[in-house]
Amino acid sequence: MTATFNHTIIAAKDRNESALFFRELLELSEAPSWGPFTNVRFADGVLLQFAEPPVEIQMQHYAFLVDDELFDRAHRMLRDRGIEHWADPQMRRPGETNTEHNGRGVYCKDPGGHLIELITRPYL
Template sequence: MAVSFNHTIIAAKDRNESARFYRELLEVPEAPSWGVFTNVQLSDGVLLQFAEPPVEIQMQHYAFLVDDDLFDRAYARLSDRGIEHWADPQMRRPGEINNGHGGRGVYFKDPAGHAIELITRPYV
């Protein structure tokens, strides 16, 4: 059997707010949710499960490969909403995007403080 990524649990301060943020940003429909999880399903079937842990949330990094059109729309939403963003993971180039690896990329934080990256070309 080939290996593929199936799901991950993302810690959230407000699981519904975080799920809505990702759904709107990535333009994916609502997914069935259960128990302590509010779910978002990506087009490749990967399930993002948002939960509110009873501990302090440690920042994680999540990168999403998107096409150029979705990147344009998502970047416009980030800009329109005044969401701080950077061209680099060190946050030294605020308000910019990068052109690394033959594509474009941007870094920003989600509502729980996780470092999110959108890229239009894979690194490898």
């Protein structure tokens, strides 16, 4: 068997709020949750597991490749909800998207403070 990505745990201030944000932004499925985790599942079975650690959360960066239609819906959700977003990871171009790598991209922060990147074309 070759290696495949199975799951990651994302630190959250409120695990349910973060899981809901990701489900709505990326149109992901709810998954059974257990113990300290609230889970969401990608179509390929990969889990994002949200947990509330007893320590200060350090910002992480998570990038997701999405198709143009999902990008449009997600970007509309950010705008409609007044969620601050940027065209760049340095957060210097507020309210914009970028057109790098022959696609589109946008950055926002999730409820836990992590930097989320949505792109329509892979970098490589």
